[in-house]
Amino acid sequence: MQFDDLGLDRRLLSLIAHRGFEQPTDIQRQAIPVVMAGKDLLASSKTGSGKTLAFLLPAMQRVLRSKPLSRRDPRVLILAPTRELAKQVYGQLRMLTSGTTHKAALVLGGENFNEQAKVFRQSPTFVVATPGRLADHLKQRNVSLSGLEMLILDEADRMLDLGFKEQLDSVNAHAEHRLRQTLMFSATLDHQQVTEIAAGMLKSPKRVAVGEAERLHSDIEQHFVLCDHLDHKQALLEHLMKANVHKQVMIFTATRADTERLAERFTQAGYKAIALSGELNQASRSRIMNEFERGFHEVLVTTDVASRGLDLLNVSLVINFDMPKHAEEYVHRVGRTGRAGHQGLSYSLVGPKDWRSFKNIEGFLQQKLEFTAIEGLEGKFKGFKEKKVPNKKSPGPAKRQKTPVKKQPKAPKKRDKSFYNNVPVGDVPLAKKKTKPES
Structure with a gap:
């Protein structure tokens, strides 16, 4: 499949060809048609798979081919967990918006808050932001998301791990309307918080999983x-x-x-x-x-x-x-x-x-990793042996203990009550008669 087969605007195809991209990656081939059809998307793919263009291209397509819901509010909001990732996304976005009338704004924590407020007043079409700083601007009413058409969460699992759930909920509440399309990208779809927040933010999303996040590239x-x-x-x-x-x-x-x-x-x-x-x-x-x-x-x-x-x-x-x-x-x-x-x-x-x-x-x-030895620099450390847990045999059915039999007290011995020379001798032991020595 070529990019031409995806139905992208010719202006986008020209930019892609200029950058040397000929064929879409797996995540791009599967995600772009879903997004262009207006569906919500929950996607996962391994690092370096080209997922940034998988959401930027259909976002640009929507902006180029449809009328805005609002002339003042941003049309596309992209949230990223870190400033470095936000800058990388913003760099690729600027490449796509070059030669168009659409402006892109980068809003990061740690930078001048008042200058960012001025940028919002210029009505940018795209906003790339970290969730904490955007939530601060929403509190100050520097930006409105009432006319937002597309909300994109990049590395949603990372944002949740960093504790941005409250900020994501705030963004969702400020842009809650039926015409909003939401895309959520995560390294894994097995993340419990990702599943929970997706249930509240996405409407009947299509799921796309390309490769396994825990696997590295073969190259x-x-x-x-x-x-x-x-x-x-x-x-x-x-x-x-x-x-x-x-x-x-x-x-x-x-x-x-x-x-x-x-x-x-x-x-x-x-x-x-x-x-x-x-x-x-x-x-x-x-x-x-x-x-x-x-x-x-x-x-x-x-x-x-x-x-x-x-x-x-x-x-x-x-x-x-x-x-x-x-x-x-x-x-x-x-x-x-x-x-x-x-x-x-x-x-x-x-x-x-x-x-x-x-x-x-x-x-x-999920694989056994082998060690490489560097000739001349071998070490003595060979790893720690895993402690073997002894297999305890499960106890069988408990043996029935015999009830101890109480010993009956012994009956008293019957003593001889007979008489000897009119003297009762039964209670007194008979003494042996001493023999007198002969004189």
Whole structure:
């Protein structure tokens, strides 16, 4: 199937062809016709599957081909869990709106609230926002959603995990009318809260599930390496950087301190490296990601703040210096490479402190993961043996205990009551008569 077969507007087809997209991905092929038919959609797909265009293309189609319900209110609202993902969606949206009269606004937490209020007064057609900041603007009545035509929730499971259910309910209440179409994308459809909120926000939705969220792309080659301690990890990290040909590298750590320390270490070694963590302010984070995306830096050392939503085509190597706490984050981290048909490579360093996380990932991926040995850097740590729980035999039916028989008191012995020389001797034992010694 080609994009031409989906019935998209010729202006959209021209933009798609200009970007080099020829055939729709699985999620695009299944989702776009459903959305263009006006149906609500509940969809899941693995990371890097092209789901962003799966909802942006039909949203643009609706805007280009139909009249607005309101000339003042936004027509399409896209909510994303993090600022990084919202920026990535906004970047692709700007590509589609270029050359049209339709404006797009990006509304993020941590940025100037009053400036965002001014943007709403310009009546943008599209709004891409994080749920917390949008809820704040709704409280201040800076924006109205009465004329909203399409509500899109990207990575709804992540938004719920981050505690945005109250904000999502608020958005739903402000845009509650029968003409609204709602699209919900989630990494998994088995998420209990996703199921609950979908029941309240979507009307008879079509369900689309492409692939399995816990599976990685077949074009990502993954390796796991056992290591003993921090110094061993750093030696392995430096070896992997030198041994593998790469364009750009992302290194994931557990703490901000490690991002800064490793970035400085690689800078001293001659690499163009930079650190990114969630504790930086929004302006710094935006600048760092923009510079990395444009190729100004070769190595990005980061926490999980950059594990989702970033479409970085030049990242050919991902290294987990520390294993993630949550198993699903492993898929998102490694999914930063091997995108858009490119080959990807990942290495995960597993030390004693990472063992439990490794076993959780193994269970999440539902496969037995093998370890790769690096010649000359083999470690002594071989993993922890799982404790075998003894199989306790189930007790059989309880044996019937015999009721103890009470002992009857013994009958008193009958004594001889006979008389001897008119003396009763029955009660007195007979004494043996002493013999007198002969004189």
